[in-house]
Amino acid sequence: MNYTFSDNKAVLVCKGLERNYQLGPEKLKILRGVDLNVVEGERLAIMGASGAGKTTLLNLLGALDEPDAGEVWIAGTKVNGLSESARADLRNRALGFVFQFHHLLPEFSALENVAMPLWLRGQSRKQAAEQAKAVLDRVGMSARFEHKPAELSGGERQRVAIARALAGEPRVLLMDEPTGNLDRDNAKRVIDLIEQLNQQTGSALVVVTHDQEIANHMDRQLQLTEGRLQSS
Numbered sequence: 446m447n448y449t450f451s452d453n454k455a456v457l458v459c460k461g462l463e464r465n466y467q468l469g470p471e472k473l474k475i476l477r478g479v480d481l482n483v484v485e486g487e488r489l490a491i492m493g494a495s496g497a498g499k500t501t502l503l504n505l506l507g508a509l510d511e512p513d514a515g516e517v518w519i520a521g522t523k524v525n526g527l528s529e530s531a532r533a534d535l536r537n538r539a540l541g542f543v544f545q546f547h548h549l550l551p552e553f554s555a556l557e558n559v560a561m562p563l564w565l566r567g568q569s570r571k572q573a574a575e576q577a578k579a580v581l582d583r584v585g586m587s588a589r590f591e592h593k594p595a596e597l598s599g600g601e602r603q604r605v606a607i608a609r610a611l612a613g614e615p616r617v618l619l620m621d622e623p624t625g626n627l628d629r630d631n632a633k634r635v636i637d638l639i640e641q642l643n644q645q646t647g648s649a650l651v652v653v654t655h656d657q658e659i660a661n662h663m664d665r666q667l668q669l670t671e672g673r674l675q676s677s
């Protein structure tokens with residue numbers, strides 16, 4: 446099996462993914478064989494009950510965790526068996542990740558939070574700052590460059606987190622409940638923004654959400670039920 450960008454335009458693929466958690470004597474089988482194929486520019490919603498394993502799946506698709514069985518391919522590269530540093534490099538090169546809780550670094554400004562993945566890629570401070578400013582501008586945050594996360598509203602923090610995920614122009618943007626802790630108006634703004642950026646950059650989107658209205662905006666909806674993904 447060799448999925449590459451050029452032969453079938455798949456940017457994110459998984460096959461037979463399984464993930465168990467050992468809790469004392471009990472083995473929790475959370476993912477029981479998940480298959481997924483996301484193509485270039487596609488917008489996919491993943492839904493499912495709380496505890497169904499959505500975050501667990503996203504962490505595997507984002508090369509942040511290792512499966513008990515199955516394979517993950519990101520932008521044509523097989524993740525299984527890569528060293529931790531090779532996985533970090535792949536994440537930095539091909540993926541953007543917006544976590545369920547924003548995960549911004551508290552001691553750094555909005556600008557530094559967005560510029561950080563670019564520094565890690567080896568860009569100069571100046572170049573990274575320019576690019577970070579441009580992305581923050583696109584998410585409507587140009588008046589808040591110097592604010593630290595604690596000095597931002599919930600919706601603003603989420604927009605900074607999205608800017609950070611987008612700064613490296615990822616092939617795939619993975620988002621875990623990007624509007625979960627936002628009010629209706631801010632949630633709508635974030636979704637409009639994500640849609641706009643998807644159209645402008647062609648990044649594929651995988652959005653975990655409980656919100657049917659958001660899911661309706663995507664090209665395809667899948668349900669995570671009993672450890673497998675099913676069309677809904």
Ligand SMILES: Nc1ncnc2c1ncn2[C@@H]1O[C@H](COP(=O)(O)OP(=O)(O)OP(=O)(O)O)[C@@H](O)[C@H]1O
Nearest residue numbers: 466467468475493494495496497498499500501502
């Ligand atoms: N490190 C862990 N050790 C043991 N069990 C875990 C661990 N992480 C998650 N779980 C369990 O696995 C199940 C799936 O968790 P996960 O966070 O993937 O759910 P989710 O679908 O994202 O839920 P939510 O919609 O509430 O965010 C849950 O029942 C959770 O308690």
Ligand SMILES: [Mg+2]
Nearest residue numbers: 499500545621
């Ligand atoms: Mg979750």
